[in-house]
Amino acid sequence: MAEVISKATREGYAAGLLELGKTNDKVVVLDADLAGATKTAVFQKEYSERFFDCGISEQNLMGVAAGLSLSGYIPFASSFAMFAAGRAFEQIRNSIGYPGLNVKIGATHAGISVGEDGASHQCNEDIALMRTIPGMTIINPADFIEAKAAVIAAAEHEGPVYMRFGRLAVPVIFDEDYKFEWGKAKQLKDGDDLAIIATGLMVNEALIAHENLKKKGINARVINVHTIKPLDEETILKAAKETGKVLVCEEHNIIGGLGGAVSELLSSKHPTKVVRLGVNDEFGHSGPAKDLLKQFGLSAENIEKIATEMLD
Numbered sequence: 001m002a003e004v005i006s007k008a009t010r011e012g013y014a015a016g017l018l019e020l021g022k023t024n025d026k027v028v029v030l031d032a033d034l035a036g037a038t039k040t041a042v043f044q045k046e047y048s049e050r051f052f053d054c055g056i057s058e059q060n061l062m063g064v065a066a067g068l069s070l071s072g073y074i075p076f077a078s079s080f081a082m083f084a085a086g087r088a089f090e091q092i093r094n095s096i097g098y099p100g101l102n103v104k105i106g107a108t109h110a111g112i113s114v115g116e117d118g119a120s121h122q123c124n125e126d127i128a129l130m131r132t133i134p135g136m137t138i139i140n141p142a143d144f145i146e147a148k149a150a151v152i153a154a155a156e157h158e159g160p161v162y163m164r165f166g167r168l169a170v171p172v173i174f175d176e177d178y179k180f181e182w183g184k185a186k187q188l189k190d191g192d193d194l195a196i197i198a199t200g201l202m203v204n205e206a207l208i209a210h211e212n213l214k215k216k217g218i219n220a221r222v223i224n225v226h227t228i229k230p231l232d233e234e235t236i237l238k239a240a241k242e243t244g245k246v247l248v249c250e251e252h253n254i255i256g257g258l259g260g261a262v263s264e265l266l267s268s269k270h271p272t273k274v275v276r277l278g279v280n281d282e283f284g285h286s287g288p289a290k291d292l293l294k295q296f297g298l299s300a301e302n303i304e305k306i307a308t309e310m311l312d
Contacts, residue, residue, distance in 0.1 A: 004171050004172075005171070005172045006169040006170055006171050006172065007143070007144035007169055007170070007172055008144070008165070008166055008167055008168060008169045008170065009141050009142075009143065009144060009146075009147040009165040009166045009170070009200075009201075010037075010038060010039050010108040010109070010147075010165040010166060010167060011039055011144055011147075012141065012143070012144040012145065012146070012147025012148040012150075012151070012165070013038070013039060013040075013078075013106050013108065013147055013148075013151055013163065013165050014038075014039035014040060014041075014042045014043065015144070015147075015148040015151075016147065016148040016149070016150070016151025016152050017029055017040065017042070017043045017076060017106075017151060018042055018043060018046060019148070019151075019152055020151065020152060020155050021043055021046055021047045021050070024074065024155060025050075026072065026073050026074045027050065027073070027074045027076065027155060028050045028051070028052065028068055028073045028074070028075050028076070029043045029044070029047075029050065029051050029052070029075075029076045029078065030051075030052045030053075030054055030061050030064060030065055030068075030075055030076065030077045030078060031044075031051070031052075031053050031054070031061075031078045031079065032053075032054055032055065032056055032057065032058050032061050032078070032079040032083065033053060033054075033055050033056050034078070034079055034080065034108075035051075035053065035078075037080070037108065037109065037167075038078045038079065038080075038106065038108045038109075039108070040076075040078045040106070052064065058079050058083045058084060058087045058088040058091075059087065059088045059090070059091045061077055061079065061088065062077055062084075062088045062091035062092055062095060062096060062103075062105075063091055063095055064077075065077040065096070065103045065105075066091075066095040066096050066099075066101050066103060069096075069101040069102045069103050070101065074102060074104065074155055075103050075104065076104045076105075076106050076151075077103060077104070077105050077106065078105075078106040078107075078108070079106075079107065079108075080107070080108055080109040080110075080114075080121060080123070081107035081108065081109055081110035081111075081123040081126045081164060082109070082120070082121050082122075082123035082126075084105055084106075084107040084126075084162075085105075085107055085123060085125070085126035085129045085130055085162070086123060086125070086126070086129070089129055092105065092130075092133065092136075092160075092162075093133055096160050097133040097134065097135060097136055097160055100135050100159055100160065101159075101160060102158055102159060102160070103160050103161075104151075104154045104155065104160075104161045104163065105160070105161065105162045105163065106151075106163050106165065107123075107126060107162060107163065107164050107165065108165040108166070108167065109121060109123075109165075109166070109167045110123050110126055110164045110165065110166060110200075110251070110252075111123065111124060111166060111200070111201075111251035111252065112124065112251060112279060112284045112289070112292045112293060112296055112298065113166055113167060113168040113201065113251060113289040113292065113293060114167050114284075114289070115167070115168070115286070115287060115288055115289035115292060116286050116287065116288070116289075117286070118284065118285060118286035119283040119284045119285055119286075122283070122284035124251070124252050124253045124278075124279045124284070125252075125253055125256070126162075126164065126252075127140070127164065127228055127250075127252050127256065127257045127258065128252070128253060128255060128256025128257055128260070129256075130162040130229070131228070131229055131256060131257075131260075131261065133160075135159060135160060136160050136161075136162055136229065137154075137157065137159065137160065137161045137162065137183075137227065137229060137230065138161075138162045138164070138227070138228040138229040139154065139161060139162070139163045139164065139226055139227055139228070140163075140164040140199045140200045140225075140226060140228055140250075140258075141163075141164075141165070141200070141226050142170075142173055142174075142198075142199070142200060142201070142203035142204065142224050142226060143170060143171065143172050143173045143174055143203075143204070144170075144172050145172060145173070145174040145175070145176065145178050146173075146174055146178065146180065146226055147163075147165060149178060149179070149180035150163060150180055150226065151163065152180070153180045153182055157182065164200065166200065166201055166251075167289070168201065168289045168290075170201045170204055171204050173188075173203065173204055173207065180226070182227070183227045183230055183232060184227070184232050184235070185197075185223050185224060185225045185226070185227070185231075185232035185235040185236065186223070186224045186226070187221065187222070187223050187224075187235065187239075188203070188207060188222045188223065188224055189207065189210045189220065189221060189222035190219070190221055191210070191218075191219035191220045191221040191222070191243070192219055192221070192242055192243055193218050193219045193220060193243065193245070193311060194218075194220055194221070194243050194244075194245035194246065194247060194307055194310055194311065195220070195221040195222075195223060195236075195239035195240065195242075195243045195245070195246045195247070196209065196210065196220050196221065196222050196223070196247050196249060196303065196307065197223045197225055197236065197239070197246060197247070197248045197249070197258070197262060198222065198223070198224060198225070198248070198249040198250070199224070199225045199226065199228060199249075199250050199258050200250065200251050200252075201251055201293075201298075202249040202250055202251055202277075202298060202303075203222075203224045205249065205298065205299055205300040205303055206222045206249055206300070206303055207222060208300035209300040209301075209303035209304045209307065210222050212300065212304045213304055213307055213308070216308065218307065218308065218311060220307055221239055221242075221243060223235060223236070223239055225258060228257070228258050228261060229261065231261050231262070231265060233265055233269070236262060236265060236266070237265070237266070237269060237270055240266050240270050240272040241270055244272060244273070245272070245273050245275075245310050245311070246262065246266065246272055246273065246274045246275070247274075247275050247277060247303065247306060247307055247310060248262050248263075248274060248275070248276050248277065248278075249277045249278070249298075249303055250276075250277070250278045251278065251279070251293075251298055252278050252279060253278060253279050253281055254276040254277075254278040254279065254280060254281060255281055257278060259274070259276030259277075259278055260276075262274060263276070273310070275306060275310060277297065277298070277302065277303065277306060278298070279296055279298075280296075280297075284296070
């Protein structure tokens, strides 16, 4: 049995930036005095003339990124999700989203899996906030490989992009030859009993649940949604029509995230039973990341339990 390699998606962010540093001299990276944590320090080491530490001033960071984009650069503005999406929301909305500037936001340390940093840093609302900004693309990769590929794809896309990365090391799912398809969800497992639609670190949990459900004679379709906005409506509608039951799994508040986006789509185009598995509209607290994920029900075991109940 092959050894399972685990890496944080924030490391994929750094790897993608390094690759872009070699191939695109228009790429610049900004950080908010968190380069060690966001992993942008690796870019800073190689391309110091294209790295800007804006200090603990995220609103200013977004303004600087907007100015650099207007000067022809492709800025990657980096900070923790809580500070990027939360503290700097107004600047993202008015200075980046409204004029549709070519700024890429690298938001690390998202979700409950920030762990010991606690509720003040466990951002479970960022996808909801970014979804409300017209023209904003939202990407939430499942593993290191997908994160790296997403960063490279984001640089080629014209317009604002919000990329969500995690602190916790998670299993690498995809092979090195993985191809990132812009705006496309990817079906990873086939099945007609129900569709499990997952994003971020919940994709790996969904794959584990799929195998456990299979042993019970339940065939679950597993779909990885790396691009939450715009949503791949065709793939999700097809899954809903062919299975009749949808379970959405995300490390985010059940309000306003992927579950909300899927529910909005299906309620208007193909009414389907949808169950949302995420953080149940509550704040987190300090603790080991893996323990917190289990406590908040963000686990393969809970996916298996809910999927089984949906079919009873």
